[in-house]
Amino acid sequence: MWKALPKCAQGVIVAPKCQHGTVRESDVTYRDLICEEVQFKGHNGDMGNAYYARPKGDGPFPGVVFIHHLPGWNEVCIEAARRLAHHGYSVICNNLYFREGEGDPDDIGARMRAAGGISDEQMLGDVAGAMAFLRAQSNSNGKVGVMGYCSGGRHTYLAACRLPGVNAAVDCWGGRVMAPAEALTAKQPKAPIDFTKDMNCPMLGIFGNDDKEPDVAQVNKTEEVLKQLGKTYEFYRYDGAGHAFFDWNRPSYRVEQAVDAWGKVYDFFARHLR
């Protein structure tokens, strides 16, 4: 559903509320966490490393695969995994670049960028493996969502369409969900939007209206396709925000919009994964 964007007193438009005191974190938080690096079985049975964060205790906990972005398996994504764990989820953020070996995440990310990234098929195999890892744990409630920023958002969209067993998906400003023919490559041979008919889980979309990739027209088009195909989705679009507005250590950070949108994420996952 599309929500109207009311304007708040400061002139910043956020969806759907921006009065102080109306934005809150999830009611349920878990201060005791267990966070560790684990091994998981990915595409083609390859064994890779992953960050695994979950609340202390027997559960049952819903699972989330947090799909890292193009720049790599870095702190921003690891932190998002820990954040979701704090709110009661068993979260795995698997290293999509493990086949490149050890190294600083930004160095490996730069190398992968120069190589044209990883293939969509490999990514899907790795995410399927991460989902299986979560469901195999004794603390699992059997449900698993996927979430990602930027290219991780694009990957989330693909996973929602192409992987069985995804119970909910959160696409944060995933670009190139639509892609012109000239943008398609051997590694990314088909635009995610073309798989939309196969989407079999609810989708939450978080977007900044100042973003150029995806821009407002692209988000409109994505929404149009979701609506035409009768998919269950919620899109929230924020004025005064562009790309990567969750990144607290970057100039793109927008505190009010980010806090509100995280609230949307907690609410969405609670409704579909608990």
Add this chain to the structure above:
Amino acid sequence: MCSYITEKAQIFGSAKGKKGWMAVDTAVIYYDHPVHVPLDHALNIDFVDSRSKERVAVELSAASARELIKRIQAALDHGESVHLGSTEAQDPVRIHAL
């Protein structure tokens, strides 16, 4: 969104990285979200040794990058005039886009 759109050039040179000096044979250039410089977008250059996969990275504002282009050209023009003509013939690698 971060993209895989890059320019690449074969180069001959050295760069000083985490482990000291090293040969670099490839430059990867892209305008996208940087890791460190406090900008939404930057002109990023990775000077890479393709054998060890080590790199030396710089992230520049667009204006800085354009100024650098001009200053590099000026330095080459001045240097070649002082050092008796073009040095290109001595260069082991004729720079070109990969």
